[in-house]
Amino acid sequence: MILKKFPAAILLFFMIIVSIIAHQRWFEKPANHVSHYINSQKWQISGKIADHAVYRYPKTYVIVQVIRLQKNEKSYDVYGKIRLCVWGNQSHLKKGLHIKFTSTISDFKNFKNPGSFDYKHYMNFHKNIDANAYANNKYIQILDLPPDYNPIEKIADDFCQKISQMIAQNASNESSGLLHAIILGDRHRLPKIVNEMFIATGTVHLLAISGLHMGMIAMTAFLCFRWLFRRSEILCLYGWTDICATIPSFLLVTFYFYISGMSPATQRAFIMISIFLLAQIIAKEQQSLNTLCFAGFLILVWDVRSLTSISFQMSFIAVFIIIIGFARLSKKFSFFSKHSPIGYILQLLVCSVFGIIATSPLSLHYFYHTSWMGLFTNLFAVPMVGFCILPLSFISISMIYIWEPFAIKLISINGFVADQLIALLKWISQYSAPFEIYCHLTFFEIFCCYGLILLCLWGYRSYKKYIWALIIMLIILDVMYWTHQRFFHDDVRVTILDVQNGNAAVIELPGGDCIMIDGGGISVSFDIGKHVLAPYLWQKKIKSVDTLILTHPDRDHLQGLLFIARNFNVKSVWSNGDQKQTELFKEWLSIIEQKNIHHKKIHANCKESLNNVDFTFFNPPEAHNNSKLFYDDTNNNSLVIQMKYKGSKFLFPGDIEHEAELFLAQNFCSSLKSDFLLCPHHGSQTSSTNAFINCVKPEWVLVSAGKHYKNNLPNPAVIDRYLLANCKIKRTDTDGAIIIELTKKGWDILP
Incomplete structure (x- = not known):
C-alpha cells in the first residue's frame, strides 16, 4: 500500500542496495593507483595541486593529484590524490601548479579503540584522498609548466578569490569567518571559539552549506520572482508564473552551488533542491515524499558513496521527518497552514523542532553531542541567515563588477549583521550547558528512536499498538543491558x-x-x-x-x-x-x-x-x-x-x-x-x-x-x-x- 502511494521509494530502496554492494568493492584499486605505493620508502613525487592550500596552524595542507613517481632512475605513471603536509603558511602553493618533492607515502592512521571514528575510511571513501605525504618547503620544486586550469574554473576561482578578499577587508575576523563559511563553503577561516559556540547553541548546521541554505535561497528567489511575474496578466492567464519563477531561481541556486566549491555535500543539496524546484511545476504538494525519495535516488545514482555520508543521512532524515510532521499538523490544526505572520512563525518553530528531533539520534551516534538550545536559537538564527545575510551576500556579489563601492558597502552591512548574530549566540552559549546532551547511541538505539518518532507522526493505524509495545519493550531491554554493564558487574x-x-x-x-x-x-x-x-x-x-x-x-x-x-x-x-x-x-x-x-x-x-x-x-x-x-x-x-x-x-x-x-x-x-x-x-x-x-x-x-x-x-x-x-x-x-x-x-x- 505504501509503495503504491510512494513509487519513488522503490527506486530509492534499489539504489540503497546498489550503494551497499558498491561500498564493498570501492577499495579495489587498479595496479597503477597511488595506494599501492604506500610504504616506508622515499619517492620523488610529481603532480598537480588539485585544490587551494589550507593553512591550519602550524601546517599547510595541499591536495596533490599524483602523476608520476620516481626512484632509482625508474619512473612509474600513477594516479590518485595525496594530502601533502608542509610546515608553516605556504600560500604560494596555488591551485593548478605542477610541483615535485621527495617524501614517503604513508597511510592515514586511525586510533584503534572500540567505536572510534574511522578516519582512514573517511579520507579514502568520502574525501577521495588516498594517502599522506610530508615535505619541507625548501625541497618543493615548482615545475616550469603552465598551470593546468580549466578556463571556466579559472574564472570562477578568480571571482571567488575577489569575493574572499572583499569579505576579509570589510568584515571583522569572526564575521569574515562566518561569511566565508556561508557564502564560499570555506570553514577554515572560522575561529575555533566561534565554531564551538555554534555547536553549543544547536546552530552548527548553518556553517556547512547544505539543502537548508540552498532551500532558503531557492524559496526567497522563487517568492520574489513569482511576485514579480504575477504583475503580468498574460503569465497569470496561462498559469505560467510558477514556471517563470522557477527558472531564475534554479539559475541562482546553480550560481550558489558553483561559488560554494561544489563539495560532495553541496552536490547532494543541489540535486535535492533542483528536484524540489522541478516539483513546483510538475507535482502536487502531497507528493513531497515521492519528490524526496526521487531526489535521494538521483543523489545515489550520482555518487553511491553518499549513502554512508553523515551529511546525506542527516539531511535526508530531517527533510523526511519535517514533511511527515507538517502533513500531520496541517490535518489537526487549520490555523497552522495559514499564510500569516503567526502561521510563518509557527511553521518555523515546528520546522526547528522536527529538524532537531530528526537529527539528534544520528548526531549522538556520530558526534556524541546534540543541543536542544537549537529549538530557540534557530527561531532567529535561520531567518537572519536565510533572509538577511544570504540575500545581502548575493546582491553584493552581483554588484562587484558593476558598482564596487556599493558592493563593499553591502558587505560591510552584512558583516555587521553577522557580528550581531555571533554576539547574540555568544551570550546565549553561556546558558547552553543544561540543553546540551553528551552520549552515544548504538544502531539498535537509533532504530528504536526513529521507530518512536514515526509512530508519533505517521498516520497509519494498523497494528500500531503492537508496534508501540514492541519498541517500548526493546527500549526497556536496552536500558536493562546497559545498567547491568555499568553498575552491576563484579569484575x-x-x-x-x-x-x-x-x-x-x-x-x-x-x-x-x-x-x-x-x-x-x-x-x-x-x-x-x-x-x-x-x-x-x-x-x-x-x-x-x-x-x-x-x-x-x-x-x-x-x-x-x-x-x-x-x-x-x-x-x-x-x-x-x-x-x-x-x-x-x-x-x-x-x-x-x-x-x-x-x-x-x-x-x-x-x-x-x-x-x-x-x-x-x-x-x-x-x-x-x-x-x-x-x-x-x-x-x-x-x-x-x-x-x-x-x-x-x-x-x-x-x-x-x-x-x-x-x-x-x-x-x-x-x-x-x-x-x-x-x-x-x-x-x-x-x-x-x-x-x-x-x-x-x-x-x-x-x-x-x-x-x-x-x-x-x-x-x-x-x-x-x-x-x-x-x-x-x-x-x-x-x-x-x-x-x-x-x-x-x-x-x-x-x-
Whole structure:
C-alpha cells in the first residue's frame, strides 16, 4: 500500500542496495593507483595541486593529484590524490601548479579503540584522498609548466578569490569567518571559539552549506520572482508564473552551488533542491515524499558513496521527518497552514523542532553531542541567515563588477549583521550547558528512536499498538543491558587506550566507579581528550569519571585529562605534586580549582582502596612532596601504582627510567611482582632494566606507543629484553586498545 502511494521509494530502496554492494568493492584499486605505493620508502613525487592550500596552524595542507613517481632512475605513471603536509603558511602553493618533492607515502592512521571514528575510511571513501605525504618547503620544486586550469574554473576561482578578499577587508575576523563559511563553503577561516559556540547553541548546521541554505535561497528567489511575474496578466492567464519563477531561481541556486566549491555535500543539496524546484511545476504538494525519495535516488545514482555520508543521512532524515510532521499538523490544526505572520512563525518553530528531533539520534551516534538550545536559537538564527545575510551576500556579489563601492558597502552591512548574530549566540552559549546532551547511541538505539518518532507522526493505524509495545519493550531491554554493564558487574575492566603518544588507561571498578590514569597527548592542535578519550567513555555509557590519576605532568600524559576534568563530573585528582611552568599545566590547575575537585598528592608507601580494589604507590619517594624534587626530571618522579583485585595485580609505572627503577628494585622488589606491566616510558631504552623486570616478573607486558614518537618506540632492544624474560607482549600501535578483565577467578584479555 505504501509503495503504491510512494513509487519513488522503490527506486530509492534499489539504489540503497546498489550503494551497499558498491561500498564493498570501492577499495579495489587498479595496479597503477597511488595506494599501492604506500610504504616506508622515499619517492620523488610529481603532480598537480588539485585544490587551494589550507593553512591550519602550524601546517599547510595541499591536495596533490599524483602523476608520476620516481626512484632509482625508474619512473612509474600513477594516479590518485595525496594530502601533502608542509610546515608553516605556504600560500604560494596555488591551485593548478605542477610541483615535485621527495617524501614517503604513508597511510592515514586511525586510533584503534572500540567505536572510534574511522578516519582512514573517511579520507579514502568520502574525501577521495588516498594517502599522506610530508615535505619541507625548501625541497618543493615548482615545475616550469603552465598551470593546468580549466578556463571556466579559472574564472570562477578568480571571482571567488575577489569575493574572499572583499569579505576579509570589510568584515571583522569572526564575521569574515562566518561569511566565508556561508557564502564560499570555506570553514577554515572560522575561529575555533566561534565554531564551538555554534555547536553549543544547536546552530552548527548553518556553517556547512547544505539543502537548508540552498532551500532558503531557492524559496526567497522563487517568492520574489513569482511576485514579480504575477504583475503580468498574460503569465497569470496561462498559469505560467510558477514556471517563470522557477527558472531564475534554479539559475541562482546553480550560481550558489558553483561559488560554494561544489563539495560532495553541496552536490547532494543541489540535486535535492533542483528536484524540489522541478516539483513546483510538475507535482502536487502531497507528493513531497515521492519528490524526496526521487531526489535521494538521483543523489545515489550520482555518487553511491553518499549513502554512508553523515551529511546525506542527516539531511535526508530531517527533510523526511519535517514533511511527515507538517502533513500531520496541517490535518489537526487549520490555523497552522495559514499564510500569516503567526502561521510563518509557527511553521518555523515546528520546522526547528522536527529538524532537531530528526537529527539528534544520528548526531549522538556520530558526534556524541546534540543541543536542544537549537529549538530557540534557530527561531532567529535561520531567518537572519536565510533572509538577511544570504540575500545581502548575493546582491553584493552581483554588484562587484558593476558598482564596487556599493558592493563593499553591502558587505560591510552584512558583516555587521553577522557580528550581531555571533554576539547574540555568544551570550546565549553561556546558558547552553543544561540543553546540551553528551552520549552515544548504538544502531539498535537509533532504530528504536526513529521507530518512536514515526509512530508519533505517521498516520497509519494498523497494528500500531503492537508496534508501540514492541519498541517500548526493546527500549526497556536496552536500558536493562546497559545498567547491568555499568553498575552491576563484579569484575575490574582495564583498557589501555591507543592514544599514539603517551599513556591513557580507563579502569572500571565493581559497582560502576571509573578511574582514568593519564590522558595521552599529541599536539597543541589536536585535543586527544575530546576526540579520543571522551568518545570511548561515551560509547561505554560512562558519564562520570570519579578519579583522575596523573603520573607526571608531561604533555603526553596530561593533555587529554583536561577535557575529561571539565566534562565528566570528576570528584578527585591524584598526582605526585610535581609541577611544570607550562600553559597546559596552569590550565589543568585552573580547571581543578574551578570545578572544586579534591586534589590529593601521593607519594611512596601511600595506599588507597576503592570498591574492594587496592592501590599501592611505590614512587615518588616521600621527600618529593616537600617541594624538593627527589629526581631532577619529571619522568623519574612518576607515580608508580600497583592495582590489586582478588589476587591479580597490575603495575602502572608511568615514565620512570633506570634511576627510579633502581630505587624500586632496592626498596620494593618483593612487592612489585605483578601479572601485568604497562611498559615504562613507552618502551624507551632508558627504562625496563633487567633488575626492574626481574622484580616485577610480569606475565604480560603492555606497550603504549605510536607512530609519532621520534625515537621509534618501543625500542627493539627493550622488546628483546622482555621476550628473554618469557613475557608476552601486546602493543597499542599494532594491536590497538588492550582490554583486560580481572575477575574473582583470574583474568582474561579480550580480543
